[in-house]
Structure formats: structure tokens, C-alpha cells
Amino acid sequence: MLITGLLAGVEAGLNRALRLDGTALPRLQALAGKVIAVQCQSPALELFILPSGDGLQLASQWHAQADCTLTAPAASLARLALSREKTAVLHRPEVSLDGDSAVLLQLAGILQDLELDWEYEISRWLGPVATTLLAGHLRSRVNLASHGAASLKQNLADYLAEESRALVGQREADARFAELDQLKLALDRLEARIERLTSANKSDA
Amino acid sequence: MSDPRKAHEQEPTTHFGFQDVPESQKAEKVAEVFHSVAAKYDLMNDVLSGGLHRLWKRFTIELSGVRTGNRVLDIAGGTGDLTRKFASIVGPTGQVVLADINDSMLKIGRDRLLDKGVAGNVQFVQADAEKLPFPDNHFDVVTIAFGLRNVTHKEDALRSMLRVLKPGGRLLVLEFSKPGNPLLAKVYDTYSFSFMPLAGKLITNDSESYRYLAESIRMHPDQETLKAMMVDAGFERVTYHNMTGGIVALHRGIKP
Numbered sequence: 001m002l003i004t005g006l007l008a009g010v011e012a013g014l015n016r017a018l019r020l021d022g023t024a025l026p027r028l029q030a031l032a033g034k035v036i037a038v039q040c041q042s043p044a045l046e047l048f049i050l051p052s053g054d055g056l057q058l059a060s061q062w063h064a065q066a067d068c069t070l071t072a073p074a075a076s077l078a079r080l081a082l083s084r085e086k087t088a089v090l091h092r093p094e095v096s097l098d099g100d101s102a103v104l105l106q107l108a109g110i111l112q113d114l115e116l117d118w119e120y121e122i123s124r125w126l127g128p129v130a131t132t133l134l135a136g137h138l139r140s141r142v143n144l145a146s147h148g149a150a151s152l153k154q155n156l157a158d159y160l161a162e163e164s165r166a167l168v169g170q171r172e173a174d175a176r177f178a179e180l181d182q183l184k185l186a187l188d189r190l191e192a193r194i195e196r197l198t199s200a201n202k203s204d205a
Numbered sequence: 206m207s208d209p210r211k212a213h214e215q216e217p218t219t220h221f222g223f224q225d226v227p228e229s230q231k232a233e234k235v236a237e238v239f240h241s242v243a244a245k246y247d248l249m250n251d252v253l254s255g256g257l258h259r260l261w262k263r264f265t266i267e268l269s270g271v272r273t274g275n276r277v278l279d280i281a282g283g284t285g286d287l288t289r290k291f292a293s294i295v296g297p298t299g300q301v302v303l304a305d306i307n308d309s310m311l312k313i314g315r316d317r318l319l320d321k322g323v324a325g326n327v328q329f330v331q332a333d334a335e336k337l338p339f340p341d342n343h344f345d346v347v348t349i350a351f352g353l354r355n356v357t358h359k360e361d362a363l364r365s366m367l368r369v370l371k372p373g374g375r376l377l378v379l380e381f382s383k384p385g386n387p388l389l390a391k392v393y394d395t396y397s398f399s400f401m402p403l404a405g406k407l408i409t410n411d412s413e414s415y416r417y418l419a420e421s422i423r424m425h426p427d428q429e430t431l432k433a434m435m436v437d438a439g440f441e442r443v444t445y446h447n448m449t450g451g452i453v454a455l456h457r458g459i460k461p
Contacts, residue, residue, distance in 0.1 A: 001260060001264070001449065004260050004263055004264055008260060032293075033294070035272075048267075050294065052293045053293070054293055057294075059266075063268055063375075
């Protein structure tokens with residue numbers, strides 16, 4: 001019952017978010033009637049997803065055959081939920097798909113393409129003028145913050161690799177790794193030659 | 206010539222809450238209760254169960270295994286909670302029949318579903334669970350949620366549900382039952398006979414209907430008895446799931 005309650009809460013929140021995207025629900029309608037089973041290996045949990053034109057229905061059990069079963073460890077499922085490149089996660093070796101995988105790929109595509117119109121939701125509460133002002137303000141702040149974060153990341157990397165020499169830069173590391181690879185190959189060749197000479201020496205004796 | 210008064214005296218009785226009433230009067234008395242509470246039925250369900258009835262119904266849907274294209278009969282469907290979900294799952298190729306003996310409940314259910322845009326694959330039928338007006342082997346799933354305890358002849362109703370189910374079809378009975386823990390049972394008794402009539406009085410100005418609700422729950426067969434009744438009616442693989450400590454139980458049986 002606890003899991004049922006939890007899923008009911010998640011489902012309500014998820015469907016509210018899906019309604020903010022103008023195209024998500026019509027696209028989900030195309031998947032209506034399909035049952036997707038998600039089996040988490042560690043910890044062992046099972047979740048059923050039933051898409052419809054009203055959104056997604058989540059269930060802890062479903063007494064009918066699933067159209068598609070996704071089996072993966074919890075880490076991969078979390079990555080699948082959070083990553084923007086969902087199809088890339090689905091192609092990892094620890095993730096297995098049984099049944100009609102097109103259903104899951106379509107659902108992943110819909111969730112990946114989500115563009116939530118949060119301005120519409122805010123405008124229902126604040127009105128159009130206030131929403132435009134607030135959205136413009138928020139957007140400029142978000143842009144500023146993301147530029148600041150990118151710049152900080154770049155400067156920090158440059159300082160640590162080039163100025164303080166506390167870390168090795170990516171290109172320098174790549175060059176060293178290439179040299180190590182060469183050395184390893186030369187060593188392998190030398191080892192093989194010694195092996196050959198030793199066996200030739202033994203046969204002469 | 207037989208004396209009509211004598212005939213009345215000889216009529217078998219059944220329980221209506223804690224009272225014994227002639228069998229012919231039970232349906233009428235139950236109808237009065239539901240006519241009285243119909244308008245605020247959903248609100249009262251939320252208040253009295255603390256919203257838990259939504260989870261109980263959700264679990265019923267999970268266990269039903271309904272699929273696209275299925276035919277579903279929701280007996281005593283009332284305000285259409287289960288029907289709405291089923292209609293979305295079965296899709297345009299399926300069919301859901303919302304049946305209720307009480308026309309007030311049925312009208313509210315119909316209006317509510319139409320207001321929410323649920324139409325096309327839903328039919329509304331005023332029907333008695335004991336004499337279902339449907340062909341044999343017609344439905345994939347039959348559900349009755351919080352309705353069986355109001356039926357006068359439960360055995361007849363179960364047999365009628367078995368008849369309309371297809372072989373392999375599932376019957377799901379969601380109903381109040383008997384809590385397993387004696388302490389919970391004590392708390393639940395106090396709650397039922399003190400708070401429920403009071404809430405009924407405050408919200409619907411009708412405490413008697415909610416007193417009947419509490420009494421009818423106590424008179425309803427417990428988990429094992431209902432399971433045996435379903436087996437006697439002809440169901441196979443009958444199982445039940447207790448919810449909220451056994452306050453509510455979901456019985457499931459398969460038609461062989």
C-alpha cells in the first residue's frame with residue numbers, strides 16, 4: 001500500500017509536468033494500451049508504466065503481459081531518468097530489453113523531447129504581464145549563471161593545469177598515455193624476441 | 206385462501222445494518238440511503254477514509270490486469286472512479302459498463318464522467334447485481350467496489366457475475382472486511398460508530414445513513430467467509446489481499 005501511495009504521488013506530479021508540454025499527451029496517446037515493465041535488479045523492484053492520452057499510469061503490479069520489459073540495475077535506471085541522452089543509456093550492455101522495444105524507445109523519446117511551458121503555468125496564477133516580466137528576469141539570471149559557471153569551470157581548469165601545475169592537462173596526459181602505449185608495445189616485442197632467442201638457444205644445445 | 210399478513214410474516218428476513226428487515230424491503234431501504242448521500246458521496250469518501258479509498262481502488266485496477274479492447278463491468282460503480290480509469294485503459298476498442306441499482310448514484314456518475322470527457326466506450330446501465338441484464342460469457346473483468354454488502358442475496362449476485370464473465374475472466378470484489386489486529390479493530394469500532402455518524406451529520410445532515418454504513422460493514426462476511434462464498438458460486442483460484450490492516454479486502458476469483 002505504501003508503494004501504491006508513493007506511486008500515486010509520483011504519477012500525479014509527473015502527469016502535471018506532462019500537461020505543461022503541448023505535444024507530450026497527444027504523442028503518449030499513440031502508445032495507449034501498451035504496458036511497459038521496468039525491472040530494477042538491485043534493489044529488486046518492479047514498476048509498470050501504462051501510457052495514455054491522460055498521461056502515464058504507474059503501477060507496482062500489473063496482472064497482464066507487458067509489451068516491453070526493461071531490466072537494468074538501479075544506477076542505469078537513474079541515469080535513464082535523469083539523462084537527456086536516454087537512447088544512449090538504453091544501448092548500454094547492462095541494460096536489457098525484451099519484447100517490443102519500439103514502445104520504450106518511443107516513450108523515452110517523448111520524455112527526452114519534453115519542453116515544459118512553465119510560463120503558462122505561472123501565467124495562470126500571476127497573469128500575462130507579470131509572467132512576462134518575471135520570465136524575462138529569470139531567463140537573464142539563468143543565462144548569467146550558466147555563463148558564469150562555464151567561465152569558472154574553464155578558468156579553474158586552466159589554473160590547475162597550466163599555472164599551478166597541480167593537475168596534468170588533458171592533451172599532456174594524452175601524449176604521455178600515447179608514449180606509455182608505445183613503450184608497452186616495444187616491451188612486448190622485446191619480450192617476444194627474448195623468448196624466441198631463448199628457445200633457439202635451447203634447441204642448439 | 207392464504208392470509209396476506211401471514212405470508213408477510215413468513216417472508217425471510219435479512220439484515221439492514223443491525224436490524225432484521227423482510228428481504229423485499231432491503232433494496233428499497235438501501236436505495237433510500239444512497240439517494241440521501243449521492244450528492245456528497247465523493248466528499249464523504251475522502252473525509253471518512255482520509256483519501257485511502259483512492260489507493261484501495263488503485264490497487265484494484267492494478268490487480269484487474271485489464272488490457273486494451275477488454276470488456277469491463279463495474280457493478281455498483283457509483284460515481285465512476287473505477288470506470289474512468291478502466292475506460293482509459295481499454296481504449297476505444299474496449300467497453301466499460303457502469304452499472305448501479307441506484308439511479309441517483311448513476312446520474313451523478315454519468316454527469317461526472319461526461320464532464321471529464323469520458324465518453325464513447327462507456328455505457329451506463331441501471332441494474333440489479335443479482336439479475337445482471339447481460340449475455341453469458343460477455344465480460345473480461347467484473348468489479349464490485351463497496352457494493353456487495355448492500356446486496357440482499359449475495360450468493361445470487363456472485364452467481365450472476367460468474368455467468369456474465371468469460372471463461373478466464375476475473376471478478377474483483379473490493380469491500381470492507383474484518384481487521385486482523387484486535388487493537389486496530391477496537392480503534393476502528395470507535396471510529397465507525399462515533400466519528401462516521403457525526404461526520405455524516407455535519408456534512409450531509411444525515412447521520413442515520415452513516416450509522417447504516419458502519420453497521421452494514423460489521424454484518425458483511427469476513428475475508429474467509431466471502432472467499433468460501435466465491436468458491437461456492439463457482440470461482441476458481443480465489444485469493445484475497447488485506448489492505449489497511451484488513452479494514453478493506455480485495456477478493457479475486459477466476460471463472461473456470
